[in-house]
Amino acid sequence: MNTQALTPILDKIKAYDHIILFRHRRPDGDCLGASKGLQRILRLSFPGKVIDLPESDTSDYLAFLGPDDPALPDEAYQNALGIVVDTGDAERISNPKYALCRELIKIDHHPDRDAYADLSWVEEHSASCCEMIAAFYTHFQHELRMDQEAAALLYTGIVTDSGRFRYPEVNGDTLRYAAALLDAGVDTQRLFAQLYLRDAASLRFQAYVYEHLQLTENGVAYLHIDAQTQQRFGLSFEDASAAIGYLDSIRGCLCWLAFIDAPDNTIRVRLRSRFVAINTLAERHHGGGHAFASGATVYSKDEIQSLIAEADALVRDYKAEHSDWL
Numbered sequence: 001m002n003t004q005a006l007t008p009i010l011d012k013i014k015a016y017d018h019i020i021l022f023r024h025r026r027p028d029g030d031c032l033g034a035s036k037g038l039q040r041i042l043r044l045s046f047p048g049k050v051i052d053l054p055e056s057d058t059s060d061y062l063a064f065l066g067p068d069d070p071a072l073p074d075e076a077y078q079n080a081l082g083i084v085v086d087t088g089d090a091e092r093i094s095n096p097k098y099a100l101c102r103e104l105i106k107i108d109h110h111p112d113r114d115a116y117a118d119l120s121w122v123e124e125h126s127a128s129c130c131e132m133i134a135a136f137y138t139h140f141q142h143e144l145r146m147d148q149e150a151a152a153l154l155y156t157g158i159v160t161d162s163g164r165f166r167y168p169e170v171n172g173d174t175l176r177y178a179a180a181l182l183d184a185g186v187d188t189q190r191l192f193a194q195l196y197l198r199d200a201a202s203l204r205f206q207a208y209v210y211e212h213l214q215l216t217e218n219g220v221a222y223l224h225i226d227a228q229t230q231q232r233f234g235l236s237f238e239d240a241s242a243a244i245g246y247l248d249s250i251r252g253c254l255c256w257l258a259f260i261d262a263p264d265n266t267i268r269v270r271l272r273s274r275f276v277a278i279n280t281l282a283e284r285h286h287g288g289g290h291a292f293a294s295g296a297t298v299y300s301k302d303e304i305q306s307l308i309a310e311a312d313a314l315v316r317d318y319k320a321e322h323s324d325w326l
Helices: 003-015 029-045 060-065 096-100 129-139 148-161 172-183 188-196 200-212 227-233 237-247 279-283 301-321
Strands: 018-022 050-052 081-085 103-108 119-122 220-225 255-261 267-273 293-298
Touching: 003 081, 003 103, 003 119, 003 129, 018 029, 029 050, 029 060, 029 081, 029 129, 029 148, 060 148, 060 237, 103 129, 129 148, 129 172, 148 172, 148 188, 200 227, 200 237, 220 237, 220 301, 227 237, 227 255, 237 255, 237 267, 255 301, 267 279, 267 301, 279 293, 279 301, 293 301
Parallel strands: 018 050, 018 081, 081 103, 103 119, 220 255
Antiparallel strands: 255 267, 267 293
16 A cells, blocks of 8 residues: 555545545445445544535445435535545546535545546555555554444445455455454444345346356357346346356356446446456446456447457457466
8 A cells, every 4th residue: 555645635634624525426335335434434533524425326235335415505515625435537426516626535446547636545456445445544543533334334345346355456455454344343244144135036137147148259258138138127227237246257258248238228338357457448448447347338239249359359369378267
């Protein structure tokens, strides 16, 4: 961790009486955990300050993490410090009023392609933004406060964004911060029940995924979950997106793709891989992300086929140059 970036952030927080938190559209566990966990830490640590997280995009399956705060009028932003978490590009910030804040801080672990903030702390090799917030707390634990609620929020983000500690970004620090959060009293049984228990309809959809997935010649697994399929199984967009996790254990497949019809008539793409970096592929299709976990957007079946072909070529080339891909 680049600890030199931490003191200027804490100094800015101390300098403002009003702090407003922001996150990206369609938030995942890390995004919600980081925004809500940081809010909780700051409220505990600075009871005299106003720490707001205005109503923003949320996620049904993570509703157990609690609601956001009420919306704020425009004038409330003008003398406030804004902190954006887990958001690499300004266009992905769910609340556009971030631009009204007097100053802006960016805390993120995605590639730093968009320097939209006055002060940035970016750790591209961190497994999650929640890990960074845990590091921030640990570095200043003589000044900051944390309780069981804050620890549970941060632990949620670390667990979900690390694939339960399986992704390559996980290192010793990830486990050490997770251990410290567990020591704060996280109830993992309740948390994992909220995250991973599924109803029978979800299991039937998983069976459908396995029956309908397709494989390319060189080892790309893919599936298109269209609007009709989502309706058939009573899926939300988030439920349909979970299909990407069902494709991650096929021997010989180094890349797997889920194409999901979105409510705005685009087709969202979840891209995952092992060994083969796919973020540049996502960037060519209106997206981006991490080396082995990215997102993109396509607009037609022709573009779907183009992306699949490009992914297949990536895997083909990797296998031709490496013999240790299992």
